[in-house]
Each structure stands twice: as C-alpha cells, then as structure tokens.
Amino acid sequence: MGGPGSDLVVSPGPGLPGGLVIVADELAERFSRSSGPGGQGVNTTDSRVELSFEPATSRSLTETQRDRVAEVLGPALVNGRVVIAASEYRSQLRNRSAARERLGALLRDALAPAPPSRRPTRPTRGSQRRRLDAKKRRGQLKSGRGRQGPE
Numbered sequence: 001m002g003g004p005g006s007d008l009v010v011s012p013g014p015g016l017p018g019g020l021v022i023v024a025d026e027l028a029e030r031f032s033r034s035s036g037p038g039g040q041g042v043n044t045t046d047s048r049v050e051l052s053f054e055p056a057t058s059r060s061l062t063e064t065q066r067d068r069v070a071e072v073l074g075p076a077l078v079n080g081r082v083v084i085a086a087s088e089y090r091s092q093l094r095n096r097s098a099a100r101e102r103l104g105a106l107l108r109d110a111l112a113p114a115p116p117s118r119r120p121t122r123p124t125r126g127s128q129r130r131r132l133d134a135k136k137r138r139g140q141l142k143s144g145r146g147r148q149g150p151e
Contacts, residue, residue, distance in 0.1 A: 010104040015068075015112040022060045022107075028052045029099075031092060048087035051099035055107075056080050065111055072110040082106065 008027060010020040031046035055061060055069040055077075073082060084106070086099035123131075 008100055008104060010107055013108045013112060016108060020060065020065075020107065020111075022053065022058065022103075026053060026058050026060060027100075027103075029096065047090055047092045047095055048085065049092065049095040049099045051084045051086070051096075051103055052081045053103060054081045069107065069110045073106070 007024050008022040010016065010022065012019040028051070030050040030052070032048045032050070033046055055066055055073070058066065061069065070077070076082065082103065084099045084103050086095040086102065088098065089095050
C-alpha cells in the first residue's frame, strides 16, 4: 500500500484490474492527540491521523472512476472529501499506515462494479402444489383436534 508520506498504491481488485496509484500530493494528513490509553505520552504526542482525499479533483482517477466514486461514496463525503481517521494505535506511524490501508480498501470497494440485479423468478407448479397439499394436511390435522360432537 505504500508507506506513510509516499504514493498510495491500491492493489488490484474487481473493477481495478491493474490496481491504482494515488499521488502523495493528493493526500492530506492531519495529526491530533488521540484519546484512550497511552501512558505519560498520551498528552504530548499527536498520534491520531486524519487522512483526506478529494476524488473530484484527483488526477490519479479517470473521469469514469471519479463519477463512480462520487456516486458510491456521495453520502460519506465531507465537503467533497473522503476523510479517514485512525487512532487505534499508540504510534503515529502505524496510524498513518492504517488510515492509508482503509482509504485504499474504501476506494477499491467504491470502484468495484455493482452486483447484477436480482431476476425475479416464479415458484414451479410442483412446488405450489406441494405447498397447498401441506396446508390442507395441516388444516385437517388441526380440525381433528376440536371438540367432538354428541355421541
């Protein structure tokens, strides 16, 4: 996936047969203090990473890829940008790598083609008949449980 500070290499997948390389200058990283455990260094180190990428202006994506990403990730975009936050590790370097991996996976999933739509099918005549026969048998069984008439 490429190390922190370098180009982001997205591995091949469905819809991306040759993979994808996002140039490093299209990615913006912001660092802040992470919440959670960390000992004495928790208040002094900026280990939380926010990685942002703007697909609409990216030169690494083709026009159709830009449209596809905008369509799929539309609700998740913040001011036209994809923002990934990583703070699960105590190390800034590991959080940078985790954010890049997540962005790569998100882009790979967004560029994958949509699954084929479901083709509606009808039940076969035999399955319909079996279902109705079973309903009749069940109804007869239940009707036999009722109170018997005067003998």
